[in-house]
Amino acid sequence: MNFEEKKILITGGSSGIGKAIIAELYRLGARNFAVVGRDPEKLKKLGTRFPEATFLYLEGDVADLEQIRHFTTTLTAQWGKLDILINNAGVVSAGPLEQISDEDIIAQQNINVTGLILLTKYALPLLKLSPEAAIMNVSSGLGAIGMPFYAPYAATKAAVRQFSEALRRELKDFQIHVMTVYPVATDTPMMASANTGNMDTPEAVAANAIKGLSNGEIDVFMGGEQAAANRKLNFEHPLEFDEKVKGMYDAMRQRATNHRAM
Template identity: 45%
Template sequence: MKLENKRILITGGSSGIGYATAQNLLQRGARVAISGRRQEALTKAVEGLRSFGDVTAICADVATGEGREETLSQALAALGGLDILVNNAGGLRAGPLSQLEETDIMKMVEVNLLAPILLTRAALPALEKSGDSMVVNVSSALALVGIPFYSIYAAVKAGVAHFGESLRRELKGEGIHVMTVFPGGTDTPMMKTSNAGPELGFTLEPVEAVAEAIVAGMEEDALTVIRGGEQRQEMIALNRTDPAKLDERFAGLKDTLADAVKDHTAL
């Protein structure tokens, strides 16, 4: 897909992968609207992005029906239509399932799974009108290899990945492509409260590299973009061929991992 002059909405675009992807797309001549929950962060993001191109900020929470309606209506008004929807907004809370608060579980389901499904459904008429459009769903490497203490986050990210796969086949031949992104550990604000390091398999990739891969995938009409390097690819392969071996590996790390991620939250 040629990205120049494409009208693009990126949820969760005020920082991290969303922000870096917005910058990359603006440099390619796209017109971009970013959404987020915090006005201060959006204002700062727009100040940083404006030198790269035409960007609009929308303060709304896509985890709510009202927020999704506001996000889409403002994006359509600012852009004059929609060619690409990037479902990037997300949040997590790590910890043993028995210790997670029900409210945190519900928040993860709402922002990571329900929001992209319902926002995509609402955006379909505009995407159909475009005739050359795309939905990009940002999932996670944890959707491919689940690890201890991230059971809910892994579940919702696997859900959005399979939502995208099914929808891609549903819309095949109708002018709307669907691409799913599986970032590994990425150096973003979401990871600031995690103390898990390389010794536990958490090597953080620069956010710019992940954004570059996402945009390259969009240009190539890729089906998926999987990050995390050779080590991640080996884990994915092992999870298919001998998952019990991974079970044993994580069992040996469980106590150390539990302590490292006990404060990991981004909700």
């Protein structure tokens, strides 16, 4: 895929994996970005970091329907089409289910799933005008395998996976590639409150994601062979995988105890 002329809309491009995806696309020649995020200060720093690119800063909340409509109205007026939609914005609130606040459970759904679906819905007419379009949805390793203390988050990320699959099949008659990316623990601000080490870099995740996009892959999993073996075991023998998870239970509880990035 030649990125030079592509018009790219990315949510959560002001931090972590999203910012690394912008850096990777910029390295490959992309120059036109629209970036959604709630904090205008974080958004504006992108212009300094990537001086040769043109940015549309779409300040707002992907969980807010009126703002989503406003984002796509702006893109219609400014660009008239869209080539790549990257649904990356996401939040997490972990812990034992009974201890996660109702507000956090609802917000995770609204931001990670409902907002993603609505933005995609409103972006589709613009993507259909592109001769070579793509939708990249950022799920999580926890969307492929459910792990303890991340039940509401895992539910949102599994929904992202299924949404991508259904939409890919629905769009068979259009030049719109639909793909899903599954990062595992990655060293970003989202993980600052998680008690864990040994994380991927956001740059490595971004490079894999964009390589997958260029190669027309539908699922880009991180975590290497061990994660692949876990997915296979979990799919074929979930009760055996339950036994394996028992050995990780305390570590997962520790990791999740204060893990909140909303």
